[in-house]
Every structure is written in C-alpha cells, then in structure tokens.
Amino acid sequence: MSISATFGKAKAEGRSVLVGCMPAGFPTVDDSIASMVAMAEAGCDVIEVELPYSDPVMDGPVIQKASDIALANGVRTRDTLRIIEAVAGAGATVVLMTYWNPIERYGVDAFARDLAAAGATGMITPDLIPDEAGEWIAAADRYGIDRTFLVSPSSTDDRLAMTVANCRGFVYATALMGVTGARTSVSSQAPELVARVRAVDPEMPVGVGLGVGTGAQAAEVAAFADGVIVGSALIRCVLEAPDLATGHQRLRALSAELAEGVRSGAPS
Amino acid sequence: MTAEALPDLAGHFGRYGGRFVPEALVRALDELDAAYREAKNDPVFQDRFHGLLRDYAGTPSLLYRAERLSEALGAEILLKREDLNHTGAHKVRNVLGQALLAKRMGKPRVIAETGAGQHGVASATAAALLDLECVVYMGETDTERQALNVARMRMLGATVVPVTNGSRTLKDALNEALRDWVASVDTTHYLLGTAAGPHPFPEIVRDFVGGIGTEAREQCLTQLGRLPDAIAACVGGGSNAIGIFHAFVPDQQVRLYGFEAGGDGVETGRHAASITGGSAGVLHGARTYVLQDEDGQTVESHSISAGLDYPGVGPEHAWLHDTGRAAYEPVTDDEAMAAFQLLCRTEGIIPAIESAHALAGAARIAPRLAAELGRTPTIVVNLSGRGDKDVHTAGAYFGILDQVETIVPGENS
Numbered sequence: 001m002s003i004s005a006t007f008g009k010a011k012a013e014g015r016s017v018l019v020g021c022m023p024a025g026f027p028t029v030d031d032s033i034a035s036m037v038a039m040a041e042a043g044c045d046v047i048e049v050e051l052p053y054s055d056p057v058m059d060g061p062v063i064q065k066a067s068d069i070a071l072a073n074g075v076r077t078r079d080t081l082r083i084i085e086a087v088a089g090a091g092a093t094v095v096l097m098t099y100w101n102p103i104e105r106y107g108v109d110a111f112a113r114d115l116a117a118a119g120a121t122g123m124i125t126p127d128l129i130p131d132e133a134g135e136w137i138a139a140a141d142r143y144g145i146d147r148t149f150l151v152s153p154s155s156t157d158d159r160l161a162m163t164v165a166n167c168r169g170f171v172y173a174t175a176l177m178g179v180t181g182a183r184t185s186v187s188s189q190a191p192e193l194v195a196r197v198r199a200v201d202p203e204m205p206v207g208v209g210l211g212v213g214t215g216a217q218a219a220e221v222a223a224f225a226d227g228v229i230v231g232s233a234l235i236r237c238v239l240e241a242p243d244l245a246t247g248h249q250r251l252r253a254l255s256a257e258l259a260e261g262v263r264s265g266a267p268s
Numbered sequence: 269m270t271a272e273a274l275p276d277l278a279g280h281f282g283r284y285g286g287r288f289v290p291e292a293l294v295r296a297l298d299e300l301d302a303a304y305r306e307a308k309n310d311p312v313f314q315d316r317f318h319g320l321l322r323d324y325a326g327t328p329s330l331l332y333r334a335e336r337l338s339e340a341l342g343a344e345i346l347l348k349r350e351d352l353n354h355t356g357a358h359k360v361r362n363v364l365g366q367a368l369l370a371k372r373m374g375k376p377r378v379i380a381e382t383g384a385g386q387h388g389v390a391s392a393t394a395a396a397l398l399d400l401e402c403v404v405y406m407g408e409t410d411t412e413r414q415a416l417n418v419a420r421m422r423m424l425g426a427t428v429v430p431v432t433n434g435s436r437t438l439k440d441a442l443n444e445a446l447r448d449w450v451a452s453v454d455t456t457h458y459l460l461g462t463a464a465g466p467h468p469f470p471e472i473v474r475d476f477v478g479g480i481g482t483e484a485r486e487q488c489l490t491q492l493g494r495l496p497d498a499i500a501a502c503v504g505g506g507s508n509a510i511g512i513f514h515a516f517v518p519d520q521q522v523r524l525y526g527f528e529a530g531g532d533g534v535e536t537g538r539h540a541a542s543i544t545g546g547s548a549g550v551l552h553g554a555r556t557y558v559l560q561d562e563d564g565q566t567v568e569s570h571s572i573s574a575g576l577d578y579p580g581v582g583p584e585h586a587w588l589h590d591t592g593r594a595a596y597e598p599v600t601d602d603e604a605m606a607a608f609q610l611l612c613r614t615e616g617i618i619p620a621i622e623s624a625h626a627l628a629g630a631a632r633i634a635p636r637l638a639a640e641l642g643r644t645p646t647i648v649v650n651l652s653g654r655g656d657k658d659v660h661t662a663g664a665y666f667g668i669l670d671q672v673e674t675i676v677p678g679e680n681s
Contacts, residue, residue, distance in 0.1 A: 054566040055439065055551065057446040058290045064433055077563045100288055101550040105564030127288050127550075131278065152292035154453065159294060174292060 001093045003122045003146045003169035006045055007205040007226055016222035016262040019207055020044035020255060021097065021231035022238075023052050024083045025075025026066040031244055033086045035251055039234065040092035042252040043259025047087055048124065048229065051080045051098035058099075058126040062232040066239055077102055081118045088119030095122035095148070095169075103136070112139035122146035122169045130166040137166065148172050148207075151197060153189040161200045170205040170227060171197055191224045215261035222265025230258055274587070279467020279554075281587035287466040288550045293446075296453040301468040303373045308475070317368055317476075324397070325353050325360045327479060331487035331648070336614035337627075343634035344646040346496065348484050348512060350653065351619065357653030358477055358508045359390040363459060365476030367394035370457035377401040377456040381445040383410055383438035384574030384657065385417025387461030392426035394459075402426040405444045407437040410574070417657065435568050438578050442552055462505025463582035466553030470510075470582050477511030484648055485515045492646065497637055498523040501650040502625035503596065504540065504576035506585045508652035513594060523595070523637070526585060527629035529571035530598030540569035541598040542581040543589050556583040572601040572661065573621040575653070603628040605665050608655070620653030621661060627651075 001009070010017045020039040026032050036047045052067035052075055059067070080096070088094045096115060103111050115123065123145055128136060130149055140147045146169025151160050153174070164171055175190035190208050197206045207227030212218055214233070221228045237254055241247030279285045287297060307313040321327045330349040338345045350358040370378050378400050382388030388404040395402035404421055408430040411418050418428050434440040449458045463473040481499075488496055499516055501509035503526040516522045531539035539545050542557040549558040551566060559567040559579035571577040588594035604621060607628035611619050619627065630649045637645035655662065663669040 053564075054434065055443050057443050057552075058450070060447075061433070068434065071565065101558075101560065101566075102564035104550055104555075105560065105562070126290055127553075129287065129289070129291055129294060132286050132288060150291045152290070152294075154292055154295040156295060156298075159291070163291065174290075 025070035042255035215257035218261025285583035392424035481515030506582035529576035618655035
C-alpha cells in the first residue's frame with residue numbers, strides 16, 4: 001500500500017498510523033526481516049527500515065548501537081534493499097530512513113530505481129534538506145518514491161512551508177529538539193509544530209517522531225498527529241532481550257500496545 | 269567565479285560544501301551566518317578580535333628565515349611561526365573569533381570536539397577568557413592517550429565528556445557534539461575546530477585564521493621584497509592550510525601545496541589522506557573528500573599525528589584540488605618524523621607532528637621547484653604548532669624514552 005493510501009485508510013478508521021522503525025541487518029539480515037515482519041503483524045502500519053550508517057548524527061544511543069551491530073555483522077546497502085523486498089513482499093508498507101552519503105555513493109538515480117523495485121514507497125532523509133536535494137527530488141519523482149523531509153520546532157515559517165511543499169506522502173515532525181530516543185514525556189512542542197504544518201498544508205499527513213515509547217504516549221501523540229513514529233523503544237526490545245525469541249515476543253507485545261494506543265487517542 | 273568570492277551564499281565551493289544537516293540545525297546555522305556577516309562589518313567586533321590576537325595570542329607570528337634548514341633542503345625556507353602563539357598553535361585565532369561571536373549572539377555556552385585535545389584546550393582557553401561555559405567532547409580512546417590535555421582543559425574550567433560511541437575518536441566526538449547542539453542550540457554555540465562542517469563554518473573558520481596568510485604575504489613583501497615561490501602546509505581538516513593559502517590564492521605565481529597524512533602509506537589503506545586517498549562524499553555536514561568504503565560508510569583514518577587523524581577535509585580544499593589551484597600530496601608517518609627530527613637538530617625548534625608533515629613536503633618539493641625555476645626556490649612553511657604535546661609520541665617513535673629510563677649512574681659518561 002502506498003503511504004498516502006495507508007494514511008487515508010487510517011483516517012477513514014478514525015485513528016493514526018503507527019510507524020515502527022528498525023535498522024536493516026540488526027542483528028543480522030534475516031533476524032531484522034523477522035523483526036520487521038513481526039512488527040507489521042502485531043500492528044505497525046508502516047515499517048521504517050533504517051539503513052545503518054557509521055555516523056548517524058540524528059540518532060540517540062539505542063539506534064546508534066543497533067546500527068553499529070548491524071554494520072559489524074557486515075550489512076551492506078544491497079542487503080538493505082533485499083530486506084525491504086522481503087518485508088514489502090510480506091505485505092507491509094515500507095519506507096526507508098537513510099543518511100545521505102550511502103545514497104550518494106550508490107548513485108542517486110540508481111538507488112531510487114532499486115528502492116522502488118524493492119517495493120519501498122517512500123524515503124526519509126534526516127540529513128538532507130530540500131535546499132540540497134535537487135538530484136534526489138528529481139530521482140524520487142522519476143521512480144515514484146515519496147520523499148519525506150523533516151521539520152523541527154526551530155524551523156522558521158518560511159522554511160517550514162518550503163519543506164512541506166517538497167514532501168510527498170507525509171512530513172516527519174521532530175517533536176522536540178534533540179536526537180532519537182524514548183523519553184518519559186512527550187514534548188509540548190509537538191502539537192504546536194503539527195498545527196504549524198497543518199496551517200501550511202491541511203492535506204499533508206504529519207508523522208511525529210522522537211520520544212514515543214509506550215501505548216499511552218502513542219495515544220497522546222495520536223490525539224494530534226496523523227502518524228506516530230516509534231524507533232528506540234522497539235529496537236530496545238531486541239537489543240536488551242536475552243535471546244531473539246524473547247526479543248520478538250517483546251517486539252510483538254509493544255507493537256500491539258502501540259497499535260492500541262494509536263486507536264485510543266482522540267483523532268484530530 | 270573567482271576564488272576570493274567563494275563560497276556562494278549557500279556555502280558552496282563548486283560542488284563541495286553546502287549543508288547536509290538535520291533541519292533542526294538550520295536556524296542556528298542561519299543565525300550564525302547572519303551574526304558573522306554583521307560582525308565582519310562591525311569595526312567594534314573587528315577591533316576586539318584583532319586586539320586579542322595581538323595582545324593575548326601574540327600575533328602577528330614571526331616569519332623566520334631558517335638558515336640551517338634552508339641549507340639542508342637546498343631551498344630558502346621561511347617558517348611562519350604559528351607555534352609561538354598562545355596555546356602553541358594557529359588554533360587560538362579561530363577560537364578567539366568564534367568565542368567572541370558566541371558572546372555577540374548572547375550564547376552563554378560553547379561546545380567543541382577535540383581529537384588530541386589541542387582544539388579542546390584552545391576552546392577552554394577562550395571560554396575562560398570570555399567567561400563562557402565550555403563542554404568538550406573527546407573520544408574515550410583519546411582521553412586515555414591524552415590525559416595531560418584532559419587535565420589542561422579541566423584546569424581551564426571546561427567539562428570534558430569522553431565519547432564511547434563508534435570508534436571513540438575524533439569523528440565520534442564530532443558526532444556527539446552535533447547531537448548536543450541539536451538539543452541545546454538556543455543557548456549554545458558549536459565552536460567547530462576546523463574549516464569543515466556545514467556552511468557557514470568553513471568560511472568563518474577560514475576568515476578567522478586567514479591572518480596567517482595575510483601576515484605571511486606582507487612579511488614576504490617586507491622581508492624579501494617579493495612573494496615566495498610556494499606555500500607548504502599540512503592538511504587534516506585543513507584550517508591552518510586554508511588560513512595560509514587564502515591570501516595567496518589570487519597570486520597565480522605562488523604555488524600552494526597541501527600535505528595530507530599518509531600514515532603507513534596511502535597504498536596500505538592505513539592513512540588519513542582524504543583528498544589523495546579518498547573520494548567525494550558527504551560527511552559531517554558538507555560535501556567534500558572523505559575516506560569511505562564502497563557503501564559510503566566512513567572508514568577509520570590512521571596517522572601518527574592526532575591532529576591530522578580525521579577521515580574528511582574542509583570543502584574549500586576539495587575545490588582547490590579539483591580546480592588545480594592547490595596541489596595535495598600525502599606524506600607518510602616516517603617522512604614526517606624525519607622532517608620533525610631535522611627541524612629539531614638544525615633549528616632548535618620542536619614542531620608539532622602535524623607541522624612536520626608540511627616540512628617533509630617542503631623537503632620533497634624543494635629539488636622539484638629548483639629544477640623547474642632554475643634557481644633556489646623560496647618556500648614558506650606554515651609551522652602551525654609546537655611539539656610539546658608530541659614529546660611522548662615522538663620519544664616513543666625514536667625509541668628515546670627508554671634511554672632516559674635505563675640510564676644508570678656511572679654508565680652514562
């Protein structure tokens with residue numbers, strides 16, 4: 001299902017979309033496929049596959065550690081494409097989250113082509129702003145990949161409007177100033193940021209990331225956002241489990257809890 | 269477009285530079301850019317900056333004609349004595365400029381990354397002088413190797429945070445400083461240590477250290493009555509090199525040479541030569557030359573010189589390389605250490621191992637230039653820092669630390 005269709009379906013059901021993030025190849029290629037399929041089965045509407053990168057400046061310690069493990073175990077860019085193909089093949093809606101250098105290295109046009117062929121519907125670029133994205137925007141359009149840029153509480157009105165205008169599928173709102181990682185409370189800056197995006201483009205779905213770790217927090221975010229993006233808390237299920245089977249149990253349980261959360265938040 | 273006019277308004281040097289950063293940092297970078305442009309044209313700011321450079325840092329640094337070294341190398345060698353600056357390197361120019369800028373922007377806190385600790389010490393120094401809170405990120409591996417510099421920073425009132433992610437070295441310290449900045453940007457200025465990173469840092473740092481080149485150019489005209497044939501500088505991130513190059517870029521007859529850290533040799537893969545041994549990519553906020561694998565993952569760098577041990581380089585160097593205005597060559601650890609020893613023995617100056625790369629490069633190009641020009645060439649070498657910090661490394665390299673320990677009374681006569 002496309003990103004727009006996924007958001008449209010959730011909206012029709014009066015709820016928010018649950019986006020679950022997992023690094024490709026963590027801890028191995030096959031294990032990460034199993035984790036992502038489990039997340040999708042247990043209620044994640046969108047699987048956000050993160051391409052592991054050596055210098056992830058936007059990520060907190062949990063995603064860094066998982067990415068380091070994946071890289072140490074030898075995951076390659078082509079493995080990430082293979083993982084996307086497997087997870088999309090299992091019926092999930094898949095988007096890729098990636099820092100820019102691996103894409104530039106692969107070749108921007110070739111990557112967009114191969115990403116589309118693998119079945120991903122969109123790509124999130126945490127360190128690529130539209131100002132530098134001319135080549136990516138052209139390639140994404142050519143192969144029908146939705147491009148998601150980030151907006152931040154510090155974005156000026158002009159930048160926010162420009163960024164939203166360059167997004168397709170959905171906008172990623174970073175709910176607070178800081179890197180990824182579960183937090184005990186959801187930022188008060190988030191509702192305001194979502195409202196600012198809506199003021200610019202009422203039709204563009206807004207996903208809120210950074211900080212959500214429980215069903216209650218998911219419900220809280222679902223009350224004002226179209227999508228709830230969860231990364232670190234899900235990854236920790238696997239990272240801190242004594243074995244993979246336990247990790248997947250925890251992953252399913254948390255995914256289900258979060259899925260319940262996005263359904264109990266008052267839709268905006 | 270002429271070199272002097274670069275970067276463009278978005279921070280591009282040709283295809284290099286720019287901003288590859290999270291959106292969360294863009295406003296801070298825009299504010300920094302605006303504040304810098306105001307400060308650049310504000311005589312009060314410029315007076316304060318140049319006053320501190322003169323009265324506190326001890327610049328202009330001397331341009332010294334090294335007679336015995338010149339004889340040994342068959343060239344007229346002039347040393348730009350940045351090693352005599354307060355804190356012992358060119359870096360004091362950058363930190364004073366940026367700390368004044370932080371003050372001007374009303375930011376009470378500065379953060380910095382450091383490898384061996386030189387930029388950390390310089391940042392802590394400027395922060396102490398200007399009453400700013402200072403937090404320095406340093407790879408855990410480096411905090412262990414450079415315990416004395418950690419102590420120096422703490423004496424100066426800075427907080428040193430050991431970074432335990434990734435390879436636990438400079439690039440990880442830089443990542444961690446960027447993460448801090450994403451979360452603290454309202455109150456914090458990121459005092460970046462080299463002419464790299466997202467726009468406007470490469471331009472700001474270049475301008476703050478640019479006095480090296482304008483001074484050297486004037487000194488050449490006064491002391492020699494002419495410009496030199498060549499400039500030699502070491503290149504890690506590239507701040508001392510861009511600092512001395514910039515004023516000479518329009519002088520086409522002055523050859524510009526940047527010497528990268530060749531480590532064990534570029535062919536071994538164990539080096540830090542981003543331009544001569546790397547490829548174009550994006551790292552730490554800019555498009556430039558980087559050490560990377562087939563998938564664009566950053567490859568760890570290696571150099572005997574901690575200050576050059578970085579897998580990227582400032583974007584203006586990438587551009588100067590591609591346009592051919594400057595030439596870049598790798599210098600191995602062994603070549604650098606031979607030059608280190610030569611300077612110690614001929615001039616009584618212990619250079620930073622970083623600067624020894626520039627000396628080794630000058631030794632290499634001297635006969636080449638002599639042949640080409642048909643006369644003795646004049647080469648200005650940027651002696652970017654002093655070697656006190658490197659005594660342990662150099663002592664171990666030359667195997668002379670053991671000698672001190674094993675001297676037995678009665679046996680050393």
